[in-house]
Amino acid sequence: MFASIDEFLREWQPEAEGTQKVLDNLTDASLAQQVTADHRTLGRLAWHLTTTFDEMVAGHTGLQFEAAKFGEPVPATAKEIADAYRRTNESMIGAIRDQWTDETLTEERDMYGEMWTIETVLKVLFTHQIHHRAQMTVLMRQAGLKVPGLYGPSKEEWTAIGGQPPKI
Numbered sequence: 371m372f373a374s375i376d377e378f379l380r381e382w383q384p385e386a387e388g389t390q391k392v393l394d395n396l397t398d399a400s401l402a403q404q405v406t407a408d409h410r411t412l413g414r415l416a417w418h419l420t421t422t423f424d425e426m427v428a429g430h431t432g433l434q435f436e437a438a439k440f441g442e443p444v445p446a447t448a449k450e451i452a453d454a455y456r457r458t459n460e461s462m463i464g465a466i467r468d469q470w471t472d473e474t475l476t477e478e479r480d481m482y483g484e485m486w487t488i489e490t491v492l493k494v495l496f497t498h499q500i501h502h503r504a505q506m507t508v509l510m511r512q513a514g515l516k517v518p519g520l521y522g523p524s525k526e527e528w529t530a531i532g533g534q535p536p537k538i
C-alpha cells in the first residue's frame with residue numbers, strides 16, 4: 371500500500387485534514403452524543419482517534435514524538451480534542467520524516483501478539499481512522515451538527531453550492 375514514506379504522507383495528509391475538519395466541527399455539548407447508552411460517545415470516539423497515535427505508533431513502533439496520551443480521560447471541550455489531534459499529528463509527521471526511511475517500512479514490530487511491518491502499522495492507522503471517523507459523522511448528524519465533506523461534498527455543502535446530492 372505504501373512503498374515509500376513520501377507515498378504514505380501524500381495519502382495521509384488529506385486524510386488527517388479530513389479528520390481535523392470533523393473535529394473542528396464538534397461542539398462541547400455534542401461530545402455526549404451516543405447511539406445507545408452502551409456505545410462510545412462522540413467525544414470518546416474523537417479522543418480514541420487522537421490517542422491512537424500514542425497507542426499504536428509511539429507505543430509499538432518506537433517512533434518518538436509528542437502525542438496526546440493514550441488512557442487519559444476524554445477532555446471536556448471539543449477544542450482541546452481538536453488541538454490535541456492537530457499537535458499530535460504534526461509531531462508524528464515530523465518524526466516520521468526525521469526518524470524513518472523508506473527501508474523502515476519493511477521492518478517488523480510486535481503488534482498485539484503478531485509481527486507487522488511498519489507499512490502494515492501505517493495501513494491500519496489509515497483504515498482505523500476512516501472507520502471511526504465514519505461513525506463520528508453519523509453521531510454528528512444525530513447531534514444536529516454540520517458535517518464537513520470528506521471525499522466529496524456533504525449534503526449541506528451540495529445545498530450551499532446550489533446543487534443536490536446524487537439520488538443513488
Ligand code: NI
Nearest residue numbers: 418422498502
Ligand atoms: Ni478503534
